[in-house]
Amino acid sequence: MPGTGSDVVSPLSSGAPVVDGAGAGADSSEHDRARDQARQLWADLTHARAAGDPRAIASAEDALFRFYLPVAHALGDGVVGRSVTAETARHAAELGLAQAVLSWPASDDGFLRFASRCITTVLRHLRTSPAGRHSALTPLVFPPLPGTGPAPAPGSHSAAGAPGASA
Numbered sequence: 001m002p003g004t005g006s007d008v009v010s011p012l013s014s015g016a017p018v019v020d021g022a023g024a025g026a027d028s029s030e031h032d033r034a035r036d037q038a039r040q041l042w043a044d045l046t047h048a049r050a051a052g053d054p055r056a057i058a059s060a061e062d063a064l065f066r067f068y069l070p071v072a073h074a075l076g077d078g079v080v081g082r083s084v085t086a087e088t089a090r091h092a093a094e095l096g097l098a099q100a101v102l103s104w105p106a107s108d109d110g111f112l113r114f115a116s117r118c119i120t121t122v123l124r125h126l127r128t129s130p131a132g133r134h135s136a137l138t139p140l141v142f143p144p145l146p147g148t149g150p151a152p153a154p155g156s157h158s159a160a161g162a163p164g165a166s167a
């Protein structure tokens with residue numbers, strides 16, 4: 001599958017996350033390669049979802065997660081401080097990234113901005129938790145996907161019983 005292994009180009013360059021194709025001090029050909037690779041990875045996920053093959057879907061989602069992992073780690077490193085360790089911050093950032101990859105429709109357009117918001121949501125929660133500890137029991141509300149309206153209230157259920165669905 002394209003984008004797996006050592007040929008992966010990171011969307012992170014010169015220590016600065018690439019947002020919508022712009023980065024600090026990076027060579028434009030590197031950005032072009034990263035953008036092309038992101039598009040290919042999203043195309044792979046689209047094909048896997050269309051085929052309905054769970055293993056191919058998981059593989060494509062994993063490849064996207066690994067591709068954007070340097071961005072998540074950079075955002076996590078930004079909250080390391082007195083009450084938040086680097087390991088805890090990076091783990092929290094990975095949770096936000098995983099949520100973003102799993103919930104985003106298959107297109108790279110706008111994903112990095114959405115993923116950054118998901119990661120920031122988890123990191124903000126981490127910084128406001130006692131002693132910087134993330135509680136799995138505390139529900140997090142992630143930003144809504146574009147065009148889907150506001151995020152549901154934690155624990156809300158529809159008449160059909162689906163969490164977060166509108167009645």
